Amino acid sequence: MNVYDVPGGKRNLGLDTIPRIFDGWEGRKILVGDMNVKNKAWDGNTTDERGKDVLEWVMERGYMVGNDCGTPATFFSTRGESWVDLTISENAQVNEWKVCMEEIMSDDRMIDFCLMGLPKMRRAVVTNVRGNNWDGLERMMSEYHPRRLNTKEEIEREATMLQERLREACMKFIPSSEKVMDMEGERWNVELESLRRQRSLRLERRRRKEEYRRERSRYKRMIRIARVTFLRERVERIQDENPWD
Structure with missing residues (x-):
């Protein structure tokens, strides 16, 4: 459950609904988000x-704070x-909880943690290539006759x-059918996903x-031109x- 509560005020606006929803769930559950609450705990x-x-609600229900x-x-x-x-969480073990210091263009820093004891499975949609009806697909597409296009808007709408x-x-x-895939038997795993995300952040x-260097060079060039023109x-x-004179 991902939550956000607006800052300001003495009482949480979201606490009118967040506990009611979260308490009603059964089994393993985890709540993460910017709740804008401060507590030395x-x-x-x-x-x-x-x-x-929030602390009173957590202690009353026996939830675990992963921070x-x-x-x-x-x-x-x-x-x-601030923190x-x-x-x-409840019935879910949160390990290796940490605040990442990488720049993500936000005042709220990214939080990373691991969930232990969860089945390493995922669902994927699998297409049956041998069972394809190419004749039917071709017939359905050939029945489509686009009209004459004159403007860019008409082309985009037709596309x-x-x-x-x-x-x-x-x-x-x-x-196609849905198939349960075992992540442990695949080459792709959680560690590779984490490395891919880090690489994406570095590239960004x-x-x-x-882009900053280009804009800085352009800015300095415009200053030089403006100075020479003025003189x-x-x-x-x-x-x-x-x-x-």
Whole structure:
């Protein structure tokens, strides 16, 4: 369950509905999100009324707070820092909870943790290639006759309609089924997924740095042009008025 509660005020607005929904679930469950609550129980040096409400609810229900004390603040900006993001669970073991210091273009820092004891399975949609009805698919697509197109809007609208018809034809003539895949038996695993995500973040940071360098060079070039233009106009005006000025 991913939650967010707006900051400000003495009482949590979300606490009118969050506990009722979360308490009603059965089995393993986990709640994560920016609840904007402060309590020394999960770090920081401040406890507000909102934090007291959440801690009272957690203790009453016997939930576990996955936050590790001694970690960096989950929220950091020019206004200060605070520990307002929570990870609450029941019948689910949260391990290796940490606050990531990587830049994600947000005041709220990314939180990473592992869920232990969960089955390493996933569901995937599998297409039966041998059972495809290519004749039916071709017949359905050949019955589609686009009209004459004159504007860009008409072309885009027609492309959307053609894409939708192709999707319907695939669903009708290409059988598919849902299959449970064992992640332990596959080459792709949680560790590789984590590395892929880190690589994506590095590539994004590199792209932003290059964009910043280009804009900085463009900015300096425009300053030089503006300075030269100003001086040239100034000299020309002085020479026209009084060459001995």
